[in-house]
Amino acid sequence: MSGESHFDEMYGRDGKTRGPYSEYCGWLSDEDVSRLRKKSVEAETLFRRTGITFNVYGMEEAAERLIPFDIVPRIISGREWSRLSKGIEQRVRAINAFLHDIYHGQEIIKAGRLPAEMIAQNDAFLPKMIGVTPPGGVYTHIVGTDLVRTGEDDFFVLEDNARTPSGVSYMLENRETMLHMFPELFSKVKVQNVSNYPRMLRRSLGRSVPDACDGGPTIAVLTPGIHNSAYYEHAFLADQMNVELVEGHDLRVVDGRVAMRTTRGFKPIDVLYRRVDDDFLDPLNFNPESQLGVPGIMDVYRAGGITIANAPGTGISDDKAIYSYMPDIVEFYTGEQAILKNVPTWRCSEPDALKYVLDNLADLVVKEVHGSGGYGMLVGPAASKKEIADFSKKLEANAANYIAQPTLSLSTVPILAKSELAPRHVDLRPFVLVSPDKIDITPGGLTRVALKKGSLVVNSSQGGGTKDTWVLEE
Amino acid sequence: MLGKTAGGLFWMFRYLERSENTSRMIDAGLRISLTRSSAAQSEWTSIITSTGLLDAYQQRHGEVDGAKVIDFLLRDPSNPGSVLAAIEAARTNARLVRTALTREVFEAVNESYMILKSALAKPVPDRDLPELLQTIRQRTAIVRGTLQGTMVRNDIYDFARIGTFFERADNTARILDVKYYILLPSVRHVGSPVDNVQWDLILRATSSVRAYQTLHDSEFDPRLIANFLLLDKRLPRSLAFCYSKICDNLGYLEEDYGNRPICHDMVDSIYAKFQNTSVDKIFDYGLHEFITEFLAGSYALGEQIEKDYRFSE
Numbered sequence: 001m002s003g004e005s006h007f008d009e010m011y012g013r014d015g016k017t018r019g020p021y022s023e024y025c026g027w028l029s030d031e032d033v034s035r036l037r038k039k040s041v042e043a044e045t046l047f048r049r050t051g052i053t054f055n056v057y058g059m060e061e062a063a064e065r066l067i068p069f070d071i072v073p074r075i076i077s078g079r080e081w082s083r084l085s086k087g088i089e090q091r092v093r094a095i096n097a098f099l100h101d102i103y104h105g106q107e108i109i110k111a112g113r114l115p116a117e118m119i120a121q122n123d124a125f126l127p128k129m130i131g132v133t134p135p136g137g138v139y140t141h142i143v144g145t146d147l148v149r150t151g152e153d154d155f156f157v158l159e160d161n162a163r164t165p166s167g168v169s170y171m172l173e174n175r176e177t178m179l180h181m182f183p184e185l186f187s188k189v190k191v192q193n194v195s196n197y198p199r200m201l202r203r204s205l206g207r208s209v210p211d212a213c214d215g216g217p218t219i220a221v222l223t224p225g226i227h228n229s230a231y232y233e234h235a236f237l238a239d240q241m242n243v244e245l246v247e248g249h250d251l252r253v254v255d256g257r258v259a260m261r262t263t264r265g266f267k268p269i270d271v272l273y274r275r276v277d278d279d280f281l282d283p284l285n286f287n288p289e290s291q292l293g294v295p296g297i298m299d300v301y302r303a304g305g306i307t308i309a310n311a312p313g314t315g316i317s318d319d320k321a322i323y324s325y326m327p328d329i330v331e332f333y334t335g336e337q338a339i340l341k342n343v344p345t346w347r348c349s350e351p352d353a354l355k356y357v358l359d360n361l362a363d364l365v366v367k368e369v370h371g372s373g374g375y376g377m378l379v380g381p382a383a384s385k386k387e388i389a390d391f392s393k394k395l396e397a398n399a400a401n402y403i404a405q406p407t408l409s410l411s412t413v414p415i416l417a418k419s420e421l422a423p424r425h426v427d428l429r430p431f432v433l434v435s436p437d438k439i440d441i442t443p444g445g446l447t448r449v450a451l452k453k454g455s456l457v458v459n460s461s462q463g464g465g466t467k468d469t470w471v472l473e474e
Numbered sequence: 475m476l477g478k479t480a481g482g483l484f485w486m487f488r489y490l491e492r493s494e495n496t497s498r499m500i501d502a503g504l505r506i507s508l509t510r511s512s513a514a515q516s517e518w519t520s521i522i523t524s525t526g527l528l529d530a531y532q533q534r535h536g537e538v539d540g541a542k543v544i545d546f547l548l549r550d551p552s553n554p555g556s557v558l559a560a561i562e563a564a565r566t567n568a569r570l571v572r573t574a575l576t577r578e579v580f581e582a583v584n585e586s587y588m589i590l591k592s593a594l595a596k597p598v599p600d601r602d603l604p605e606l607l608q609t610i611r612q613r614t615a616i617v618r619g620t621l622q623g624t625m626v627r628n629d630i631y632d633f634a635r636i637g638t639f640f641e642r643a644d645n646t647a648r649i650l651d652v653k654y655y656i657l658l659p660s661v662r663h664v665g666s667p668v669d670n671v672q673w674d675l676i677l678r679a680t681s682s683v684r685a686y687q688t689l690h691d692s693e694f695d696p697r698l699i700a701n702f703l704l705l706d707k708r709l710p711r712s713l714a715f716c717y718s719k720i721c722d723n724l725g726y727l728e729e730d731y732g733n734r735p736i737c738h739d740m741v742d743s744i745y746a747k748f749q750n751t752s753v754d755k756i757f758d759y760g761l762h763e764f765i766t767e768f769l770a771g772s773y774a775l776g777e778q779i780e781k782d783y784r785f786s787e
Contacts (some may be wrong), residue, residue, distance in 0.1 A: 167697055235569070245573045261478070263731070264731055
């Protein structure tokens with residue numbers, strides 16, 4: 001494994017087992033691959049029986065697929081984690097301050113730290129939110145901050161998912177599966193617990209109640225329905241929080257509240273954890289074609305009749321063009337240097353940057369400003385000459401739609417391949433809960449892993465898998 | 475509880491019950507075609523008629539043929555009423571109401587779906603049929619068992635049970651609707667082999683041969699069979715039994731919710747018809763009329779339950 005240019009989290013660069021993995025590797029050395037393979041098949045059966053599947057858009061045959069689960073955990077020391085979580089908290093705090101500012105005084109623009117057109121000409125900016133302060137002042141109740149690692153102390157934020165980040169159910173199910181399969185490991189290695197996430201989510205949502213709420217808050221999860229790719233997660237979270245899972249057609253505005261149709265009549269909802277995009281939330285206020293939302297919910301929201309989590313319009317903060325300004329944004333609102341680094345980013349809207357990007361496509365990763373899920377991106381080093389040529393035409397035609405970043409040498413963690421352990425690139429999505437008085441970060445998060453050798457694309461829609469993520473007790 | 479969830483539970487258990495009943499029906503037909511092949515074709519016609527799928531079948535295949543009926547009822551992708559389609563619909567409803575189910579119940583349905591989807595992916599060879607039919611019934615029994623063993627007795631449970639007994643009564647009534655004439659006094663030919671075959675079919679299709687024999691010392695007797703399937707509250711597939719259960723569960727809902735919408739009166743009036751009567755009175759009134767009215771009443775009840783508990787907008 002030595003001699004390669006990337007950093008392996010189990011074996012470092014020199015092939016010596018790193019500290020956080022020492023106990024696990026001690027256990028591993030007594031295991032044989034055939035038993036691990038058997039366990040791996042067992043895990044898949046468990047996932048299938050539980051119905052932990054996701055739907056792939058546009059693929060009728062493979063309509064329900066499992067996200068491959070790898071049984072080798074990704075391990076982070078308590079010390080590493082406490083630094084990361086400080087950095088995440090700082091960043092999420094800044095994002096909430098930024099969102100409030102953008103929809104109110106826009107001080108950051110007045111101060112000349114962010115060009116006005118970054119907001120005014122941005123599709124993710126929601127004019128309907130101007131002057132609206134969400135209940136408790138919280139914009140992003142749930143954030144999934146994507147991190148990558150390139151060395152012992154080098155972490156970068158890749159994306160701030162501040163709209164409706166998914167994957168937390170996999171974090172929880174992966175841990176349950178590991179506990180079920182390797183109970184002996186958890187008595188040997190002290191791993192910080194993640195299983196109270198649903199309880200914390202419920203508590204956190206319950207702290208941001210609207211003015212109209214009287215009594216214990218009624219919370220519901222809004223899903224686009226059983227054909228959505230993340231439906232399992234929506235059902236899982238509603239179930240674990242013991243709240244209703246609703247669709248748009250279960251809801252209606254009644255007496256100035258958003259209410260759900262129950263067997264006993266309409267019941268008002270205080271906090272709606274929506275897993276439906278802004279555009280589909282309200283056919284009266286946004287996309288009139290939407291069947292997924294609730295006509296008039298925005299008016300109820302603006303009048304303080306309901307909390308929508310995350311708030312409409314938060315997409316402006318995880319936009320990939322805004323991303324490049326995050327170090328400034330953190331500094332502007334917290335008065336501190338950003339603890340977590342940004343990946344250097346070229347904004348293709350700027351002529352100099354565009355020229356550089358076009359000249360260096362083979363070495364860069366180019367992403368759509370509003371893209372997600374790994375769709376519509378170019379990974380230069382992995383692309384053919386023709387793919388690069390085709391992409392540069394698209395880029396020139398609509399430069400402002402793209403940003404570019406250097407190809408990072410992402411860290412690897414071994415997976416159980418056919419007959420041996422083999423290193424594969426990973427990223428990490430920790431899950432952050434924001435309430436008016438505090439920020440909670442679940443130790444670890446979801447580790448996504450590119451299962452193909454050498455691949456840097458970890459998205460589940462593109463053949464990525466997941467791992468259980470262990471943060472060790474300090 | 476969401477109205478949609480109540481509807482999802484009701485239909486999930488209707489579909490499970492339906493797939494189980496279809497499997498019983500095929501089993502009965504199979505048994506007859508193996509033991510008395512001369513009677514088989516007309517019995518297959520009765521079976522497909524009682525499932526309400528005769529027209530759909532004839533459009534697809536024309537003449538009734540045992541092997542084609544079996545394939546049509548079990549898995550034909552063009553048949554939305556097949557066992558496979560019912561299991562799939564049950565599982566889709568289970569996903570819809572997942573938050574209302576225990577993990578055990580959901581997994582039992584999900585696993586049933588996975589097993590039957592693969593077992594019914596291709597036409598089933600004759601030699602595998604008996605085991606497959608048994609598997610269908612075992613899988614639905616496991617779902618019912620996990621429901622009873624793990625679910626809290628609340629409105630969720632009530633809607634699941636109402637769906638189960640509603641569908642079961644419907645199935646028993648349908649087979650009687652097709653076969654009522656062989657139970658009539660005017661055409662009784664006690665002991666003649668043709669009649670025996672048909673009584674056999676009725677009892678097998680409702681899995682009650684053994685129960686009948688346990689409770690009646692006598693030979694098969696059409697009057698007793700009719701009484702058994704209509705009025706005997708000891709038989710879990712009789713109309714009287716099923717409706718006493720629906721009354722119970724709607725009663726718990728009334729207690730729980732503190733209100734009594736229209737469907738409660740409807741179910742009481744249907745149930746009353748099984749209480750203050752005897753099989754002779756039903757024969758005097760007209761067995762066919764009785765069953766036809768029952769089916770119409772049951773249909774209206776289903777619609778009213780759906781409305782009263784806000785299954786949909």
